[in-house]
Amino acid sequence: MIALTLAEITAAVGGDLRVAGEDTTETVVDGLVDTDSRTMGPGSIFVAKPGAETDGHRFVGAAADAGAVLAIVEHPVDVAVSQIVVPDAVAALGALAKEVVARVRAGGDLRIVGITGSNGKTTTKNFLARILEAEGETVAPVKSFNNEVGAPVTMLRVTESTRFLVSEFGAAAPGSIAHLAGLVEPDVAVVLMVGMAHAGGFGGIEATAKAKAELVAAARVPGTAVLNIDDARVAAMRDLADSRGLRTVGFGQGPAADVRAHDIEVSASGTACVVEVDGERLPLRLRVLGAHHVSNALAAIAAAHVLGVAPADAVARLETVEIAERWRMQPLGSDRVRIINDAYNASPDSMAAALRTLAQITGPDERTVAVLGAMSELGESAGEEHDRIGLLAVRLNIRRIVVVGPEARRLYLAAVGEGSWDSEAVHLPDQDAAFEYLRTELRDGDRVLVKSSNSVGLRHLGDRLGELFS
Incomplete structure (x- = not known):
């Protein structure tokens, strides 16, 4: 401080x-x-x-x-x-953060980026921090410090020599993002996506979209809104940005995107694509697994470009990122049995993206195994969303579906109902039972996804399996 x-x-x-x-x-x-x-x-x-x-x-x-x-x-x-x-x-902590950031901003060249979205906040934050730290002193959250405590604690790390503050904003309830972003009034407001994560706590996806738009409403004028134009609810926030006098930069795969990706290829070694910015085409090879991380990379490149970083430099720095964050598509194990530990959090969107990645990176002579736990905070949509993931796992031809915990039983029943039987799908009561089952079930050539919400704790099961097969 x-x-x-x-x-x-x-x-x-x-x-x-x-x-x-x-x-x-x-x-x-x-x-x-x-x-x-x-x-x-x-x-x-x-x-x-x-x-x-x-x-x-x-x-x-x-x-x-x-x-x-x-x-x-x-x-x-x-x-x-x-x-x-x-x-x-807690209110005092926020007030102190607001005062400190205001003093640094008034006396120097501090630029502030705020990031929100139902999924991808922490990955995008890490991507952007990697890009910006080569430009000057950069402060960014540790892990997912994005709530009423973690966000101010991060803000209070700025000093007179800090050039960039990257803040990640989660939403515990309507008004959360407005409060947190209001402490710093970001110069750049990045909205990644509106999905079903935490929708149960907001009363539905439209209320979630309204909560995410609070970041655009809190951005400093003049400033920039960096919006995912592939997400209709995020793209609609352009009207709010325009009404406030903010510049808008769109990212995505559509032709209207200012920062665009195409020719996306996913493999076991990472994710490749071509990034197009201002007519310049730049090949990007991320070490991070999953096509869904391309959108996060585009958001980071777009935000950095707004701050004056050349896209070629941003791409080169992104290629040095080895993992998005611990427990986020983290490769463990060995070439013999590869474990992908993605159990820090889970929503219907991130669960579907992780399953598709598993299917994409598994070769014809290898076997897909999905170890899945419950998705939390979905409210009345929980049953339907777990059904949807069970159906998707079968339709992606995941060869072994291992469902863990009573809260995820409906996912298992949906998989069985869709045609996953004869031990292709199993339901186990807890992590220990799952570990004992998997230690004998897994074999050479298996590619294993471990995915659940944080509260379920399957990330620890992923770590145990990674150590067992290292």
Whole structure:
């Protein structure tokens, strides 16, 4: 974080300062800001966030012992460290992030990109960060830090020398993206897609589209909206961008795209295509598996181009990315038995894309195996969407369909109903049962996809299988 006095921090968060030891209102703090006491070090700021399972106020002492010099709390704690008492610690975290980013922006050349979408946010964020870091100091989220805590924690990592801030915005509810994007007012607003992920929590896909459009509504004017024109709901956000005076750059495979991909080829070694920007044709070979990642790459190239990066440079840097993120189409195992661990998250769109990738990268003498768990947060559409994935797996001729957990049983029943029988489809109660089954079932030449929502935890099963067959 940039250097601020305790008085300045107190004013930013609207709290009541209680100094400790030799501190005064003019004591300067410039360390890490976080809600996790385990990340604290000398000069850091600990935000005591109440939680469903534990309360951050219990760890103020541990944070101070680790070097924290300030705690933002909702009530005073009997620990010898300066404290700012606020009504809401998470709101204070966001307010501090807003103040810090505003100061850096006012005093330098900071450019901010916001990314949202039902799928692909983290991959696109990583792609764009790889492109921009060669241009100057770039701050981007760790993992999927995209909520009311993770996004401000990332924002607070900017300093006077930061040139680019890449923010990833998830939506827990309507208004979430508006709030988070409003903290920084991105210069570039990237909307990837509107899908069924989390649609149950929003009341349907149209409400989800409205929530994603909040990013375009929060973008800084003048600024740019980078929109996926292959997605009709995202493309329709052009009207909102126009009404606000934003420039629009479209990406996709259609002829109207400003940043366009064609001749897409998927193999076990990666994904190749030709990228066309301003009439220039550039071959791109991603090491990341899956045709669906081409759209993420296009979004990153388009956003970087808006920020002044030559498309040829962007393409060259993307080709150095080995995996999108841990547990996202991550190759494990060996050439003998290849495990693709894509179980960090799952929606109907990402599940379908992963299954198609599995089918595309498997040779005629190899066998496809899909290990599938439940997709969460689909609301009333859950049953229908699990049916659809079961049917798709059979129609893609996936040779072994291994369904894990009671919540995914309907996927299994749909596969059986579509004609996957005689042990081609099995339903197992949990990860341990699945591991025991697969350790004897898998054989040389198998290509195995492990896919589920994060809450199901099949990513750990994928790791175990990767280690077993490495």
